[in-house]
Amino acid sequence: MIAPVYVLTGFLSAGKTSFLNGLLDREDWRNIRILVVQFENGETELSGPGDSHQNLLFPLRELEQRPEDVARRIRRQLREADYDEVWIEWNGIAPFSALHALLLHPLLHNRCRIRRVVHIADGAELEKLLGRTGKALPEQIVSSDFVLLRNEDAGGAAKIRRLLRAVNPGVRAYGINSYDDYHRQLLRKTWPPLPIFIAAAAALSAVYLIAAGRLTLLGVPVNRIVNIFLGIILQAAPFLLVGVLISGIVEIFVSRAAIESRFPKTNLGGMATAVMAGFCLPVCDCASIPVFYGLVRKGVPLPAAVTFMTAAPVINPVVMLSTYYAFNGNMRIVILRVFLGLAAALAIGATFILFPPKKNILGGGALSRPLCGCGCEDMDGGAADLSGKISLLLRHAQSEFFHMGKYLALGSFISAVLQTVAPKTLAASGSGGGLLLSLFIMMAMGFLLSLCSSSDAVIARSFVGQFPPGALMGFMVFGPMMDIKNALLLSSVFSGRFITRLALTAFAACFILVFLYANAGGIY
Amino acid sequence: MRAGNLNQQVFLETLSSAAFGLLLLYLLRSGDYLNYVTPRLQPYLYFTAAVTLIWAAAGATRLRRPQRRPRLGHCAVLAVPILLFLLPHAPIASTDISWSYAGGGALLSAPSPVSPVSSTAGLALDAVSGEETYTPADLPAAPPGADEADHSIVVDNDNFYPWLNELYSNMDKYAGWQIYLTGFVFKDPEVFLENEFMTARLGMTCCAADLVPYGLICQFSGAPALAPDSWVTVEGTIQAGEYDGWPEPQIIVTGITAAQEAPGYIYPFG
Numbered sequence: 001m002i003a004p005v006y007v008l009t010g011f012l013s014a015g016k017t018s019f020l021n022g023l024l025d026r027e028d029w030r031n032i033r034i035l036v037v038q039f040e041n042g043e044t045e046l047s048g049p050g051d052s053h054q055n056l057l058f059p060l061r062e063l064e065q066r067p068e069d070v071a072r073r074i075r076r077q078l079r080e081a082d083y084d085e086v087w088i089e090w091n092g093i094a095p096f097s098a099l100h101a102l103l104l105h106p107l108l109h110n111r112c113r114i115r116r117v118v119h120i121a122d123g124a125e126l127e128k129l130l131g132r133t134g135k136a137l138p139e140q141i142v143s144s145d146f147v148l149l150r151n152e153d154a155g156g157a158a159k160i161r162r163l164l165r166a167v168n169p170g171v172r173a174y175g176i177n178s179y180d181d182y183h184r185q186l187l188r189k190t191w192p193p194l195p196i197f198i199a200a201a202a203a204l205s206a207v208y209l210i211a212a213g214r215l216t217l218l219g220v221p222v223n224r225i226v227n228i229f230l231g232i233i234l235q236a237a238p239f240l241l242v243g244v245l246i247s248g249i250v251e252i253f254v255s256r257a258a259i260e261s262r263f264p265k266t267n268l269g270g271m272a273t274a275v276m277a278g279f280c281l282p283v284c285d286c287a288s289i290p291v292f293y294g295l296v297r298k299g300v301p302l303p304a305a306v307t308f309m310t311a312a313p314v315i316n317p318v319v320m321l322s323t324y325y326a327f328n329g330n331m332r333i334v335i336l337r338v339f340l341g342l343a344a345a346l347a348i349g350a351t352f353i354l355f356p357p358k359k360n361i362l363g364g365g366a367l368s369r370p371l372c373g374c375g376c377e378d379m380d381g382g383a384a385d386l387s388g389k390i391s392l393l394l395r396h397a398q399s400e401f402f403h404m405g406k407y408l409a410l411g412s413f414i415s416a417v418l419q420t421v422a423p424k425t426l427a428a429s430g431s432g433g434g435l436l437l438s439l440f441i442m443m444a445m446g447f448l449l450s451l452c453s454s455s456d457a458v459i460a461r462s463f464v465g466q467f468p469p470g471a472l473m474g475f476m477v478f479g480p481m482m483d484i485k486n487a488l489l490l491s492s493v494f495s496g497r498f499i500t501r502l503a504l505t506a507f508a509a510c511f512i513l514v515f516l517y518a519n520a521g522g523i524y
Numbered sequence: 525m526r527a528g529n530l531n532q533q534v535f536l537e538t539l540s541s542a543a544f545g546l547l548l549l550y551l552l553r554s555g556d557y558l559n560y561v562t563p564r565l566q567p568y569l570y571f572t573a574a575v576t577l578i579w580a581a582a583g584a585t586r587l588r589r590p591q592r593r594p595r596l597g598h599c600a601v602l603a604v605p606i607l608l609f610l611l612p613h614a615p616i617a618s619t620d621i622s623w624s625y626a627g628g629g630a631l632l633s634a635p636s637p638v639s640p641v642s643s644t645a646g647l648a649l650d651a652v653s654g655e656e657t658y659t660p661a662d663l664p665a666a667p668p669g670a671d672e673a674d675h676s677i678v679v680d681n682d683n684f685y686p687w688l689n690e691l692y693s694n695m696d697k698y699a700g701w702q703i704y705l706t707g708f709v710f711k712d713p714e715v716f717l718e719n720e721f722m723t724a725r726l727g728m729t730c731c732a733a734d735l736v737p738y739g740l741i742c743q744f745s746g747a748p749a750l751a752p753d754s755w756v757t758v759e760g761t762i763q764a765g766e767y768d769g770w771p772e773p774q775i776i777v778t779g780i781t782a783a784q785e786a787p788g789y790i791y792p793f794g
Contacts, residue, residue, distance in 0.1 A: 143592040194532040197596045224620045226613045231560040231732030238568035398579045405601035458729040
């Protein structure tokens with residue numbers, strides 16, 4: 001028989017032993033034959049073994065030095081009695097992967113197998129600990145099936161849960177005394193993820209095959225939506241890839257110290273550098289967001305980083321060229337677009353000098369690496385040689401590509417659907433209105449359609465005659481800076497509060513600048 | 525190591541990366557990628573295919589690394605597009621466009637083709653300084669299909685856009701010439717008069733999201749009887765016409781025959 005293994009993780013003094021004592025003391029647990037294996041000597045003693053409970057204790061050092069011995073002793077114990085369950089209290093400062101490796105040891109893997117991993121956390125301490133205790137704790141949280149919280153209200157229950165989900169997306173957390181909840185979680189049957197994924201893919205295909213024809217008959221342009229979606233994905237994926245690769249290069253080859261010593265100290269110098277960088281990188285918005293994230297992570301001041309992110313997609317050479325073509329070689333439109341985009345980006349950057357965000361702008365609270373839930377916890381291996389760094393770069397880029405790609409794909413899909421609906425509706429409602437209304441509508445359209453900044457000029461051009469040139473300019477200046485796709489991409493790593501502020505600021509800056517300029521007769 | 529130790533996350537990441545890379549290579553080799561994006565993107569797509577295949581190769585070395593709680597959801601980023609590419613769908617046709625995007629004439633209020641060489645059409649202020657406009661030296665010679673002696677042009681499907689450009693930039697030269705042009709009948713009551721239609725092709729600037737009709741306005745008394753979106757070869761005389769105040773070449777139609785649908789799109793900035 002293969003004994004199911006339940007693992008308890010959690011930082012020192014999170015209360016693992018007391019939890020275990022409480023559990024094993026319950027009436028309904030007394031008759032279950034349980035082997036308890038501990039890997040640390042906590043402050044709390046495991047209460048005296050009952051008739052059906054046996055206890056093994058190993059110092060962590062022994063596991064590190066003689067894993068074979070540890071495995072052999074557990075195996076011997078398992079053979080002595082026919083245990084119903086094995087409970088392991090894992091060491092609070094050791095990586096979970098060390099325990100995982102032990103349980104996969106040839107001596108053990110056909111004797112016992114992990115059933116559940118439960119993380120126990122102290123709500124009052126969690127945020128502080130996550131910020132400073134290295135990788136073992138996040139790795140333990142990532143590996144856990146659910147979390148039990150002690151003092152959950154001390155750190156703010158909602159905030160703690162957000163923090164946990166930033167590390168382990170979708171993880172559930174329960175109060176440590178909610179026995180019914182966690183008992184159900186302990187026994188719940190789980191399905192292996194791969195067959196579920198394959199089944200979901202098959203179901204999606206089946207639904208498409210059955211529903212596509214009918215929806216088309218009902219007037220839903222399924223074929224067009226699929227083509228537009230795939231078009232946007234094919235168009236955006238290479239640029240997202242370029243973005244995550246640049247971001248990875250910044251992450252791995254540029255040290256924080258270098259940024260701190262080389263990057264201009266003044267805000268003005270920083271923003272000027274950002275504008276130059278934006279001009280030189282021929283990237284669209286899909287690429288500028290991962291780079292923006294990489295810069296923020298490396299300690300580039302926020303005003304400069306924001307200026308880069310908002311300026312790059314508007315002022316780069318590819319966008320200028322496409323605008324030039326779209327408007328029949330009209331240089332005035334090209335120059336105005338660059339000029340207004342630049343002015344708006346600088347204004348947005350300046351608001352972050354005047355009102356620096358008080359809270360952490362990254363979604364994971366104190367956590368500076370919210371991506372650590374992606375199975376790349378072992379990536380900070382500190383590779384020193386070039387080939388090691390390049391392989392690290394590739395994995396970093398892959399992990400970010402997948403992570404941000406989720407949001408990109410969702411944004412592309414929404415955009416594909418809206419593109420078949422919104423232009424008609426919005427254009428009809430705004431056509432012939434005054435500048436204020438038409439500018440507002442075209443900017444809203446820029447946000448909803450989420451076009452790539454290298455092609456939006458053509459769409460803008462197609463509205464000539466229906467909207468005044470000022471409104472088209474608003475569309476071309478604001479759209480690349482902020483749209484549904486960008487907002488979703490940003491939400492992969494930044495907090496909702498920051499994204500909202502950025503979007504509203506960008507809207508206001510673009511609106512005011514374009515309106516003033518157009519109203520003064522500058523755009524025609 | 526046993527099969528049970530397969531790291532499902534690494535496995536699916538590797539599988540979807542490999543499949544995406546191979547799919548991109550297939551789309552590139554077959555030319556089918558042109559249904560979604562323009563030829564300009566070709567090198568970027570090769571680059572993407574290369575990186576995803578490298579990811580796959582690197583992932584294959586980590587297949588046995590143990591991982592508690594494999595996560596697979598993010599693989600949908602590649603899996604969903606792969607599935608949709610494989611599931612049946614047809615390239616966007618003019619019939620899709622005319623009733624959706626441009627229902628209110630939204631995209632065609634200025635139906636002249638977006639032309640890099642027409643210094644006069646468009647919103648124009650470019651005449652302010654001469655250096656901003658293209659000079660004829662930038663232009664290639666006239667596209668094939670012209671018979672100088674006969675003053676006639678037979679535009680084959682591959683030269684649709686080059687000829688639009690050529691006609692726009694040398695409108696005076698070609699006025700009075702005979703032309704044969706194949707495209708679909710594009711009608712929009714908000715833009716065209718009753719005896720007008722456009723012999724058009726769908727043009728892509730960036731991706732399938734921005735397909736718009738490009739073509740020449742045709743004057744034809746029988747226009748009301750033409751079925752919208754049907755494919756025709758028009759035969760007619762080029763004249764220097766005017767639309768909405770801007771000069772542009774138009775066709776006075778003398779004959780119309782049904783035509784085979786021309787495959788693919790045109791890529792004005794391809």
